[in-house]
Amino acid sequence: MKMNFSRIMRLLALRHRDQEAIVNVERNRRYTYEQYHLLTNRIADVLRSVLQVRTGERFMLILENDNLSLMMFPSTFKQEGTVVMTNLRDPLEEHARQIELVKPRVGFGEPRLLDSYYGMLRSRGCDIVVRAPPTLAQAALPGVHNFWSLVEAASDLDNDVTLDTDQHICMLRFTGGTTGKGKCAMYSIDNWMACRDAAFINTDLGLSSATRLLHVSPLSHGTLMLFFPTVYGGGTNLTMNQLDMESWRQSVESERVSHSFLVPTVLYRLLEMQRAAPKDFSSLTTLIYGAAPMSPDKLGELVECFGQIFVQGYAATEAPMVISALDKAAHRPGDAAALRHLSSAGRPTPGVEVFIADSDGKPLPIGETGEIRIRCKAIIKGYYENPEATAAEFDDGAWKSGDLGYIDADGYLYIVDRLKDMIISGGFNVYAVEVEAALAAHPSVLMAAVVGIPHAEWGEAVHAEVILRQGETVTSEELIAQTRTRLGGYKAPKSLVFVDELPTSVVGKVLRRQVREKYWQNLLRKIS
Template structure:
């Protein structure tokens, strides 16, 4: 099916003309729906007319949330090129690897990065568009353009671009790489429309024209899934660029934020901050979290502090929509059934096919653990420039998630672990997330990372690194004893150390791979 998204956005703008569409708090920019439509028309015209981006061409974004909000939907859908989204916080070396794979004609860049990125980009023939006004000497460099100068000279008229929603690859995006080098996922327009629809099908998300959603996690990653339904509903997408939780608290209060997306480790820090110095969070109706389950032992504290406003979403780069959702009713402290479900990822979004498969891809009965596989309209088109990975990870229309899990008799999906994060110790399978949950249940523990480390007898031994709450104390022996009581001796850590911090992604997800790597240096294999 072909669609003209200038017309689509024009109708949305007419419906919500004076409603705020975008608020960039750090740059103090506000755009109504009418202004946003005209601005994205201009940016699309810059891409097509000035920068000569056409069908099959790529342009790359190395940007903060404020600027990403201008370059995503509907800009991307109003022109024929393919946008390449990156993680701004990746090092130059990783961006260079990505550049060599996708070969963009143009790179949109934060101005402060020009000096360090210029030679790398120009040596690859890329034109550079700086998002904030450059210094005179920066602007004088060959191949450098100023974004707002280009935009002011462009046309804001609706265009005649029609794109095939199934076949056109509108976005390339790199996987998180928490277990290795990221791959380059290919997205159709229909993939993102499935993302939009999931926001409405899951009614507990309560997205409407009254929604004011604060994005603090990178828009290039998980929080983008909430951008689409909020915009289509006539709500307001509010952006922050840094994971500064004190600033986040201020913006929630001042902007009367209704929704936001955070990961559990950040929620636990937020809880401590709110207890120490409360802000007015009366506007907050929905706090969405993902990437890891919430600790059942901390749920009561969170609900007492914030109310029953929590929703868990399960998704992935390869399926950019909420595949499963654990609704607000399941976040009920003191309810034994709710606490059991709290360790799940929730129930599948209606219309999504989720099944558990054995090593040969055959479906397993309810309750048995295997690999989670997913079929839905959000499943990506494969990996750009990597047919082998595409063949390995997609089979018969399903994405093989690499997550181990099961579905119970009530339809709740439980994620036991990543296949690559399973520890085999003395012939027993130990799942890192299970051990981490047992440690996090202690009131002194803020967060933990559990990995397998080399052991001469067992192959791997269960090892934990633990961050304590500020001012709290507990001994290694006490935590190991607690894990033994909850899980049994063979699953409990055989060693444990206390650390000041754990390596985390930009959204606060603990990077087990980085914890594990230091213990396996000098070994040919990372498991035994």
């Protein structure tokens, strides 16, 4: 199917003309739907007429959330090029690796990056667009452009660009890389339309023209999935550039935020802050969490503090939509019947095919644990310039998630662990997430990371690193004993250390791989 997104956005602008579409909290930039439509027309004209990005060519974004919000849909759908999303917080070396792979024609970056990135980008043939006026010396450099000067000179008229929603690769995005170097996922427009539709099918998300959704995680990552449906629903996307929870709390209060997406590690810290110094969160109707499992015990504390406003979403870079959701009604602390479901990822979105497979790809019966496989319209087109990885991770139209899980008799999907985070100790399988949940159930524990470390007899031994809540004390022996009581002796940590911090990704996931690497250094084999 072919579509013209200038016309689509024009209709949205007519429908929601004076409603705020975009609010950049830190820069205090505000655009109504009418203004956002005209601005994104100009940006598309810059890409086509000035920078001359053509079909099959790529442009890369290395930007903060505020600036990313102007380069999202609809800008990218109003022109023929392919946008490459990156993580601003990645080091130059990682960006260089990504640029070498995708070979963008243009790079959009923050001004502070120009001095260190200029030589690398120009050596690879990239024009550079900076998002604030460069210094006189920077402006004199060949190939450097001022974004706002280009935009102000561009046309704001609707264009005649028509794109094939199934065949056109509108976006490239790198996987999180929690188990190694990220791969480059390819997206069609239909992938993102499936993301939009799933958000409306899951009615508990409550997206509408009244929505004011605050993005604090990078828009290049998971929170991007909420951007599309918020625009289509006529709501407001608000952005912050830094993961500063005190600023987040102030913004929720002052901007009357209704929705936000946070990962469990951030929610735990928010709980502590709200208990110590409450803010007015009366506007907040929906807190969406995902990207990592949450301890049912901690979830109960969150519901008691904030109310029954939580929705869990299960998704992935390779499947950018709500694959399954645990709705608000299921979040009932103290309810014995609901407690078991609190540890699930909810029920699959209607229309999404989720099944559990054995190592040969054969479907397993209800209740049996295997790899979660998914078929839906959001499944990506494969990995860019990586046919081997594409062949390895996709089978008969299904994405092999690498997540171990099962579906119970009520249709709830349970994620037991990542395949690569499974610990094999003395011949027994131990799932890190299960041990972490048992540790997090202790009132003194803020968060934990569990990994397998080398052991001469068992191959791997279960080991935990734990962060305590401020002012709390507990011994390692007490925590190990609690875990043994909950899970049994072979699953309990054989060693436990207290740490001040754990390595996390930019979206707040604990990076078990980095914890594990400390214990497997200089060994040829990294698992038992």
